[in-house]
Amino acid sequence: MSLSISLSVNGVAREVALDDPRVTLLDLLRERLDLTGTKKGCDRGQCGACTVLLDGRRINACLALAASCDGAAVLTIEGLAQGDTLHPVQAAFIAHDGLQCGFCTPGQIMSAVGLLREAQTGDDPERVREAMSGNLCRCGAYAGITEAILDAQRQLAAPDHAEAA
Amino acid sequence: MNYIIPQSELKVVGTRPVRPDGVDKVTGRATFGADMTLAGMIWGKMLRSPHAHARIVAIDTSRALALPGVRAVVTAADFPDIASEEAFVGEGPMNFRDLSRNCLARDKVLYEGHAVAAVAAASQSVAEAALDLIDVTYEVLPHVIDVEAAMAAGAPILHEDMFTVGIEPKPTKPSNIAKRVAFAKGDAEAGFREADVIVEGRYTTQPVHQAYIEPHACLAQVAADGQAHIYSSTQGQFMVRAYCAKVLGWEIADIRSYPMEIGGGFGGKTLVYLEPVALALARKAGRPVKMVMTREEVFRASGPTSGAVIEVKIGARRDGSIVAAREVLKYQAGAFAGSPIGPGCMCGFAMYDLPNVDVVGYDVVSNRPKVAAYRAPGAPITSFAVESAMDDLARKLKIDPLALREMNGARDGSKTHYGVTHRDIGFLATLEAARSHPHYSAPLKPGQGRGVACGFWFNIGGESSGAVHVNEDGSISVVSGNPDIGGSRASMAMMAAEVLGVPIEHVRPIVGDTASIGFSHLTGGSRVTFATGMAVTQAAERVVDQLKQRAAQIWEIPAEAVEWKDGKAYPAGLNAGAFEPLSLAQIALKAGRTGGPISSEVTLNAQGAGPGFGCHICDVEVDSETGHVKILRYTAVQDVGKAIHPSYVEGQIQGGAAQGIGWALNEEYIYDKDGKMENAGFLDYRVPVASDLPLIEAVMVEVPNPRHPFGVRGVGEVPIVPPMAAVANAIRAATGLRMPDLPISPPKLRAALDAASGAKAA
Ligand code: FES
Ligand code: FES
Numbered sequence: 001m002s003l004s005i006s007l008s009v010n011g012v013a014r015e016v017a018l019d020d021p022r023v024t025l026l027d028l029l030r031e032r033l034d035l036t037g038t039k040k041g042c043d044r045g046q047c048g049a050c051t052v053l054l055d056g057r058r059i060n061a062c063l064a065l066a067a068s069c070d071g072a073a074v075l076t077i078e079g080l081a082q083g084d085t086l087h088p089v090q091a092a093f094i095a096h097d098g099l100q101c102g103f104c105t106p107g108q109i110m111s112a113v114g115l116l117r118e119a120q121t122g123d124d125p126e127r128v129r130e131a132m133s134g135n136l137c138r139c140g141a142y143a144g145i146t147e148a149i150l151d152a153q154r155q156l157a158a159p160d161h162a163e164a165a
Numbered sequence: 166m167n168y169i170i171p172q173s174e175l176k177v178v179g180t181r182p183v184r185p186d187g188v189d190k191v192t193g194r195a196t197f198g199a200d201m202t203l204a205g206m207i208w209g210k211m212l213r214s215p216h217a218h219a220r221i222v223a224i225d226t227s228r229a230l231a232l233p234g235v236r237a238v239v240t241a242a243d244f245p246d247i248a249s250e251e252a253f254v255g256e257g258p259m260n261f262r263d264l265s266r267n268c269l270a271r272d273k274v275l276y277e278g279h280a281v282a283a284v285a286a287a288s289q290s291v292a293e294a295a296l297d298l299i300d301v302t303y304e305v306l307p308h309v310i311d312v313e314a315a316m317a318a319g320a321p322i323l324h325e326d327m328f329t330v331g332i333e334p335k336p337t338k339p340s341n342i343a344k345r346v347a348f349a350k351g352d353a354e355a356g357f358r359e360a361d362v363i364v365e366g367r368y369t370t371q372p373v374h375q376a377y378i379e380p381h382a383c384l385a386q387v388a389a390d391g392q393a394h395i396y397s398s399t400q401g402q403f404m405v406r407a408y409c410a411k412v413l414g415w416e417i418a419d420i421r422s423y424p425m426e427i428g429g430g431f432g433g434k435t436l437v438y439l440e441p442v443a444l445a446l447a448r449k450a451g452r453p454v455k456m457v458m459t460r461e462e463v464f465r466a467s468g469p470t471s472g473a474v475i476e477v478k479i480g481a482r483r484d485g486s487i488v489a490a491r492e493v494l495k496y497q498a499g500a501f502a503g504s505p506i507g508p509g510c511m512c513g514f515a516m517y518d519l520p521n522v523d524v525v526g527y528d529v530v531s532n533r534p535k536v537a538a539y540r541a542p543g544a545p546i547t548s549f550a551v552e553s554a555m556d557d558l559a560r561k562l563k564i565d566p567l568a569l570r571e572m573n574g575a576r577d578g579s580k581t582h583y584g585v586t587h588r589d590i591g592f593l594a595t596l597e598a599a600r601s602h603p604h605y606s607a608p609l610k611p612g613q614g615r616g617v618a619c620g621f622w623f624n625i626g627g628e629s630s631g632a633v634h635v636n637e638d639g640s641i642s643v644v645s646g647n648p649d650i651g652g653s654r655a656s657m658a659m660m661a662a663e664v665l666g667v668p669i670e671h672v673r674p675i676v677g678d679t680a681s682i683g684f685s686h687l688t689g690g691s692r693v694t695f696a697t698g699m700a701v702t703q704a705a706e707r708v709v710d711q712l713k714q715r716a717a718q719i720w721e722i723p724a725e726a727v728e729w730k731d732g733k734a735y736p737a738g739l740n741a742g743a744f745e746p747l748s749l750a751q752i753a754l755k756a757g758r759t760g761g762p763i764s765s766e767v768t769l770n771a772q773g774a775g776p777g778f779g780c781h782i783c784d785v786e787v788d789s790e791t792g793h794v795k796i797l798r799y800t801a802v803q804d805v806g807k808a809i810h811p812s813y814v815e816g817q818i819q820g821g822a823a824q825g826i827g828w829a830l831n832e833e834y835i836y837d838k839d840g841k842m843e844n845a846g847f848l849d850y851r852v853p854v855a856s857d858l859p860l861i862e863a864v865m866v867e868v869p870n871p872r873h874p875f876g877v878r879g880v881g882e883v884p885i886v887p888p889m890a891a892v893a894n895a896i897r898a899a900t901g902l903r904m905p906d907l908p909i910s911p912p913k914l915r916a917a918l919d920a921a922s923g924a925k926a927a
């Protein structure tokens with residue numbers, strides 16, 4: 001039995017027929033919509049590599065059933081930059097070496113974007129680290145990741161960026 | 166040529182340009198192992214043993230093959246049964262019979278998770294369903310997990326044909342001890358008789374997994390004529406090609422291997438698990454086959470590094486000079502021989518200039534996954550023991566722990582117990598930098614403790630290829646045969662740019678597939694910036710020679726009369742000023758008319774990798790209620806030779822230290838009584854998260870390696886060596902307790918604290 005859902009992915013309306021109701025949002029993105037930027041590190045909600053924004057909130061795409069995303073808006077790493085202009089969080093990850101191998105990076109960046117929208121941590125690095133603890137980085141790029149997030153937050157708070165977040 | 170010159174004279178090397186892979190990685194465009202797709206692709210899945218040790222009586226695949234959508238099934242019967250043959254590749258020996266039997270079990274399964282059969286099917290769900298339809302009849306055998314239990318008389322034997330190598334007379338009974346190795350210098354017995362103070366200890370470490378976030382993944386395609394393509398996440402495309410050829414019995418030239426972007430390896434992607442199986446499935450199915458491990462499979466069936474038991478004894482005179490040192494190491498290798506026992510026996514005492522040393526090591530198999538390299542394989546384990554004992558010795562002698570190391574530290578001319586004499590090393594400079602770092606003298610609050618520990622890694626060289634191509638528009642392509650796991654693309658491009666005198670923005674580094682560049686050993690052993698960097702530097706120099714010669718041709722003067730400076734050819738000597746200088750781009754434009762393309766590929770076997778030394782300082786606070794250890798401050802000092810791109814070097818140091826801290830405090834494999842792993846996921850196998858770690862400060866000491874044009878030493882492995890002892894020594898300082906068993910997890914430490922306070926109260 002096939003189930004049809006409609007959702008917005010990176011601002012584009014998508015209609016998808018699911019042949020299996022158990023398909024996760026992560027597999028939908030990677031295998032059906034060719035959006036392989038979102039990574040699968042564990043498929044169990046334990047590494048954060050698959051973090052995307054669902055209606056503006058960060059979630060692990062491997063834990064969400066695609067079927068439950070009917071009508072939702074999904075933002076993935078591929079939809080973050082505006083054309084060739086990187087999102088401030090993306091630019092800050094490069095500027096502060098918030099990555100080594102880069103495999104955790106899409107998840108880290110989406111998680112950071114979600115975190116900045118939550119606006120809960122202020123400029124306290126300890127709280128940023130706490131709030132990012134669902135995103136593993138085995139390369140140990142945590143120092144750069146934290147700096148990048150704090151820097152991006154400063155930039156987004158600057159008047160000319162008030163809209164972007 | 167030699168570029169070991171003051172930083173002020175270098176234009177590119179030693180600076181921090183934007184990383185070449187940055188934009189791809191922050192936009193999700195970088196293509197990792199599982200991201201590749203080919204038209205008509207189907208999915209492969211592995212059936213794995215539920216038993217720790219069992220004989221395979223029969224495998225019936227007929228029901229699986231009958232399932233609609235299933236395109237192929239393979240078992241060991243589809244592969245040649247190859248004879249035992251050992252080759253030394255990358256960081257250690259590899260026996261191809263073992264490798265083949267690890268990829269797919271033959272006769273026996275040797276650990277829970279051991280691959281038994283594989284299917285390829287139209288979808289992942291059909292492939293999974295087919296696995297349930299493969300009927301394997303097992304005869305379950307008694308198993309053994311722990312290293313000393315496996316060595317004991319009467320232990321279940323894994324390999325009936327394993328007779329311990331390295332003991333006389335040759336044993337007649339099979340054993341789980343694959344080999345015994347021994348190193349000696351001087352007379353340890355006599356040395357201990359001269360000692361005023363002796364410390365002794367018995368230490369244990371648990372297997373830990375490299376735990377790269379990207380699971381193993383590959384995509385295989387085999388054309389009708391047998392030409393095969395394999396795309397995989399690996400530390401060595403040439404390794405994949407050679408190993409697949411061996412395991413499948415194919416010719417190397419029939420396989421083209423493409424390295425994908427690699428999501429972490431740390432040594433764990435230096436062998437093959439899926440690739441030969443995917444190729445066999447692809448050939449049978451006539452379709453491209455993708456295989457991706459689950460996280461559980463990664464834990465159960467790939468990596469980890471050895472767990473071990475180490476006994477250490479060190480004797481010193483009252484003034485602190487060490488007179489004798491002894492170590493017995495038992496490393497578990499997993500199901501097949503090949504633990505890093507050799508480096509284990511060498512690295513512990515390699516940092517010290519000792520008159521009398523006696524080291525014996527055992528390589529022991531048990532019913533666990535075959536171990537794989539993990540950053541400085543073997544060294545962190547031995548150093549946890551030795552550096553803990555050194556701390557005890559410093560306490561007993563009432564000498565500052567850094568002073569004790571300075572007094573006994575290896576220097577140029579020190580002869581190690583394994584026969585190598587150190588040259589041009591920076592250990593004392595590293596210790597000095599640690600001692601003068603403000604962290605070492607910063608005040609501590611009550612209840613806090615500070616520990617120090619050191620680490621050593623050989624670093625290696627070996628066979629590498631590098632090519633530099635001048636493109637028609639004057640841009641430069643630099644091709645290497647090494648997957649970039651720690652920033653080697655940036656460092657290759659930077660060395661080439663420095664030699665050519667061009668801005669880094671015009672140099673594009675590329676990791677070539679096996680048909681695009683000459684053979685290169687895999688990325689491991691901290692060899693790439695050293696060995697491949699040497700090849701790239703030489704290739705760039707040859708390109709400069711060609712550029713000069715082309716300018717000479719254009720000007721019609723002898724090539725010797727041309728000078729290359731800042732990316733331009735200048736007429737020199739008698740002709741100085743006679744012509745306008747020609748830029749690289751101008752010469753490139755005329756290449757077709759002056760003799761054809763300008764490019765050079767250099768292949769070499771690099772010798773003279775300089776060893777690296779590190780010294781870490783760690784402050785902790787222990788919660789006596791919970792046994793939780795909080796790392797308050799961490800400083801990692803390391804001799805890096807010359808940092809080509811300092812940010813990457815710092816990243817390597819921080820990353821290695823972070824992994825070492827996880828090893829020290831939390832990570833371990835936990836088995837139930839049936840020999841099944843109980844914590845095969847990130848929830849229960851806990852790697853450090855952001856909030857577990859303080860800012861790790863990386864301090865680079867640059868003692869150039871004179872055998873590399875820029876003075877490079879490998880940097881990626883040393884930083885994982887000191888942390889376990891640094892943390893344990895800090896805990897010792899904070900609590901008074903010597904914790905000899907890793908990991909020093911909260912329940913373990915709490916129990917030790919309770920026992921100590923109970924003993925005090927009683
Ligand atoms: S893949 Fe979703 S949390 Fe790991
Ligand atoms: S950059 Fe490699 S896991 Fe984070």
